[in-house]
Amino acid sequence: MSEDKQKLINDAVEKALSGDADAVNNIEDRVTRAKAKAALVKAKREQPKKEDSNDDASKSDEKEQPLSDNTVQKVSASLIAKFPKSLDGEQNSDWIQLKPESWFEIAKWLKDNPDFYFDSLQCNTGFDLGEGLLESRYNLHSMKHLHSIEIRIKVSVEKPDIPSVESIWRVADWFERETYDMFGINFIGHSDLRRILLPEDWEGWPLRKDYEEQETYHGIVVPKVKEGWE
């Protein structure tokens, strides 16, 4: 992109942020206008976070978001103190990225610590990040303090091992079985890690992005043609 176009975009975004919505719409060139809109969205997303600390009105607007941001920072601060080296890579204010090794101890601590008291595991989502990485995401919630956080744990496809938290939150039993079923993530220490939704002798991990259906199942041809979808 040429420099003056970039300048045009920056100007338009600045104007739009200060209230003049037409500044972006008035850009003639379609491509530049689209880029300006994208820049505007990005700028707007960054903006409210700065304002949050002193503006109460915007807090109530965004439902639980500011609260959970707060919680994430609080939790990760105490995590660093209690379990140094457990955090994985860069952190941000929306979730906590953990290394798999000490997840079991951390989970136990998150549940038992009276400040946080995450007694309910809301959701466990498997995830294929591509580039040979899988992820398991946990949405935790406290019925007592009414706050929630998201924990993410990255593992490689070659060695997809994550400690199981089945004995901490019993609901994790079936959640982990489902994630295992769909992504092949191994939950170490799970008492009964079997497939849950698919038949036990099904091959492959369906929700991975590189998944290919098996040719036949018990002599029945597995259909692969996706005609008539649209």
Place this chain on the structure above:
Amino acid sequence: MGVVHGQEMVLNIGPQHPATHGVLRLQVKTDGEVISEITPYLGYLHRCFEKHCENVSYEQVIPFTDRCDYLASMTMNFGYVVAMEQLMDIKVNDRVQYIRVIMAELQRIASHLLATGVFGLDLGAFTPFLHMLRDRERIIDLFEMTCGARLLYNYMWVGGLSHDLPKGFVEETLRFLDYFEPKVDEFENLLGHNKIFVERTADIGIMPAEVAINYGVTGPNLRASGIKWDLRKDDPYSVYDRLDFEVPIGLGVKGTVGDSWDRFYVRLQEIRQSINIVRQAIDKLPKDGDVHQSMPKKIRPPKGSIYSRTESPRGDLGYYIESDGSDTPYRLKMRSPAFTALGVLNEIAGGWLMSDVLAILGSLDIVLGEIDR
């Protein structure tokens, strides 16, 4: 399934059995009549919902959500569009919001009518079931009047609705509510205070509150265990914070808090609350407002993820949506409330009699379409 000792026997309930509310196989280990272990086998209705979603555009996901919980399609739509609107930061106008609430609450009544009716049917009470289906039919007629479909509506769209309310809908709904309100008392007398029904359900399959939370049980099942937890109150979405209603909890009227009878009774009281909510929402329904006003031309959410929860008739319905900035979801996970409710079965049904298993299963109100997805 562990080791089977002498005197013990392994039995299968299902997969094709009317009391399993779908296609579910329960492998039961019994010692005479007493259950020692239940292992549920799921997946007979697995339709690859999450895999499909990665291959269709965001608006095409909505009909799939209908088919997950086919007894509460409106609330399934509702949960999805609420998540999408949070992800895309769309504000919808009040008329759309109130219509959505009316539909969701009518759907809750219909779903609870079927749940309590079938629960009675499982225990041999045929008459209340017919009465409840008769009244559920009226609600389905209202839905048919609105969007043409009787079971799978595809009614709520991202940023709006497929149709505005038809002429005469409000009057027809009020007429139905006037007719229906006294009927709830009738159901309570007919089924809830029936001696046989009470004997079969009170003190049976007690779920203590800690067990319920630990197993992630939500919705009426959790409230029956005495915990006041309702997302419409505790984490309000849409316009629920502007409506005034109670959250009924189990009190152990006939037996212990958290028994099967409490789970039945909480649902019955929720029907009353839903009637109340529909009336308020109709009162507050704005006269004007375009239901297509905030609908984006192209649904392409910004990069990012969201986990959003709504209260479906069966509990916390969560959608985890990850967008990579394209037209199709990168990953979409549905956290199904019935999935976790079924997970607790082994814990609360162990030690009871064979005939009680069906009572406990019926009281949990599971829908297999949503469990298997």
